[in-house]
């Protein structure tokens with residue numbers, strides 16, 4: 001008898017964890033400027049803060065980092081399974 005394995009493609013989807021939120025942090029890219037934006041989930045306020053910085057200084061470029069907790073969901077159930085696993089808590 002030889003070992004066998006059954007491998008099949010299983011559909012998955014990825015998205016932001018429903019108990020997570022997207023945050024953004026930013027820093028000004030103009031040489032010598034130390035302006036930074038601490039990570040915030042208020043994306044509109046982050047945009048406004050950067051635009052305010054540009055208005056005051058003329059510095060137009062920023063490095064922005066967006067972060068979330070991603071959740072991959074298996075879209076098909078295993079045989080005998082009646083529901084998908086509960087959501088894990090984000091960190």
Ligand SMILES: [Zn+2]
Pocket residue numbers: 028029030033034035053057059
């Ligand atoms: Zn700046």
